[in-house]
Amino acid sequence: MKALKITIPLSLATWWIPILGPIINGIANAFLERRIRPSVLSAVVSSSVASTLYVFLALKFLFVPLFGNLFQFLAVLLSVIGIGISTSVAYVVSRHMTYSYYSGDSLNVEFYAKNQEEIERRLGPFLEGCGEPIYSFSEKKIIVKRNCSQYAMEYEITQEGRKYRVSAHIKRI
Numbered sequence: 001m002k003a004l005k006i007t008i009p010l011s012l013a014t015w016w017i018p019i020l021g022p023i024i025n026g027i028a029n030a031f032l033e034r035r036i037r038p039s040v041l042s043a044v045v046s047s048s049v050a051s052t053l054y055v056f057l058a059l060k061f062l063f064v065p066l067f068g069n070l071f072q073f074l075a076v077l078l079s080v081i082g083i084g085i086s087t088s089v090a091y092v093v094s095r096h097m098t099y100s101y102y103s104g105d106s107l108n109v110e111f112y113a114k115n116q117e118e119i120e121r122r123l124g125p126f127l128e129g130c131g132e133p134i135y136s137f138s139e140k141k142i143i144v145k146r147n148c149s150q151y152a153m154e155y156e157i158t159q160e161g162r163k164y165r166v167s168a169h170i171k172r173i
Helices: 004-014 020-033 037-059 070-096 116-122
Strands: 099-103 106-113 132-138 141-147 152-161 163-172
Touching: 004 020, 004 037, 020 037, 020 070, 037 070, 070 106, 099 141, 116 163
Parallel strands: none
Antiparallel strands: 099 106, 106 163, 132 141, 141 152, 152 163
């Protein structure tokens, strides 16, 4: 939920754009949180705050006598749809993204996978020229270490729901 200080102002600034605002909010939450559950929760909170403000403004100040309460109804409807879009986009982007970043002298890669075959496929470019894996098991995660020709790779596999979260650290030898 560390992304809320950025995504709440972002959602307040973009929420008035009916479909694009929630999509921007969902993408921002997914990129800033990097994990599925926090990104979805952050998307729900930030889009709910923006929806509350815009529905309040619509109910308090937006009234056209010719149409009755049509604009207020549309504001509520678009806000509910926007919360759903924002949450869905945050989930889909968090689920399918591969995050790569440098930290000191190592490359870090994080992603979600359905099974071991998908993990091996995604890490395939890094596994060429590597030796046999060394496995370490604990209650909640599996740690796999491999020594390669010019680097050492260690990745942790943890189960989150029905998916596996993989955090790989590649260090130069």
